[in-house]
Amino acid sequence: xxxxxxxxxxxxxxxxxxxxxxxxxxxxxxxxxxxxxxxxxxxxxxxxxxxxxxxxxxxxxxxxxxxxxxxxxxxxxxxxxxxxxxxxxxxxxxxxxxxxxxxxxxxxxxxxxxxxxxxxxxxxxxxxxxxxxxxxxxxxxxxxxxxxxxx
Numbered sequence: 001x002x003x004x005x006x007x008x009x010x011x012x013x014x015x016x017x018x019x020x021x022x023x024x025x026x027x028x029x030x031x032x033x034x035x036x037x038x039x040x041x042x043x044x045x046x047x048x049x050x051x052x053x054x055x056x057x058x059x060x061x062x063x064x065x066x067x068x069x070x071x072x073x074x075x076x077x078x079x080x081x082x083x084x085x086x087x088x089x090x091x092x093x094x095x096x097x098x099x100x101x102x103x104x105x106x107x108x109x110x111x112x113x114x115x116x117x118x119x120x121x122x123x124x125x126x127x128x129x130x131x132x133x134x135x136x137x138x139x140x141x142x143x144x145x146x147x148x149x150x151x
Contacts, residue, residue, distance in 0.1 A: 003089040004089075009082070011065045012063055012064035013038065013090070015090075025051065026095075026119060027053045027096070028055070032056075032058070032100055033102040033103045036062065037064070084110070084113075084114060094117060094119050095117065102127070103126070104122075
C-alpha cells in the first residue's frame with residue numbers, strides 16, 4: 001500500500017496483523033536501514049504479528065517509496081519528520097519503534113523529538129554519530145559509482 005505526505009512523497013508500507021479480532025493490539029513500527037526495504041523484516045512478521053499490529057515501511061528513496069529530487073537535504077531530522085508523517089497518516093498515536101542501523105539512528109532522533117509518541121524504542125546496531133571518516137568515504141563512493149558499488 002502507499003500513502004502520500006503533504007510534500008507529495010509517496011511511502012510504501014505494509015500492515016501485518018494476525019492478532020485475535022477481539023483484541024486491541026499495540027502497534028510495532030519496524031524501520032529499516034540504508035539501502036534496504038521493508039522486506040528485511042519479513043522473518044520477524046510471523047513472531048511479532050501474532051501479538052502486535054506490525055507496520056513496515058520503505059524510507060524515502062528506498063524500496064518502493066518515492067525518490068527525492070536532486071538536491072534534497074538528507075538529514076536525520078528530515079527522516080524523523082518522514083516517520084512522523086507516516087505515523088500521522090496511519091493515525092498511529094503511540095507505537096513501539098524498532099530501528100536497524102541507520103533506521104535505528106533515525107528512530108533515536110525521532111525519540112528525542114517525539115517521545116510522547118513512543119511506548120518503547122529499540123535500536124539495533126545503530127550508529128550514534130556520523131563523524132567517523134568512513135562515512136565520508138562511503139558517501140564519496142556512492143557519488144562516484146552509485147549505490148550498487150556501496151552495497
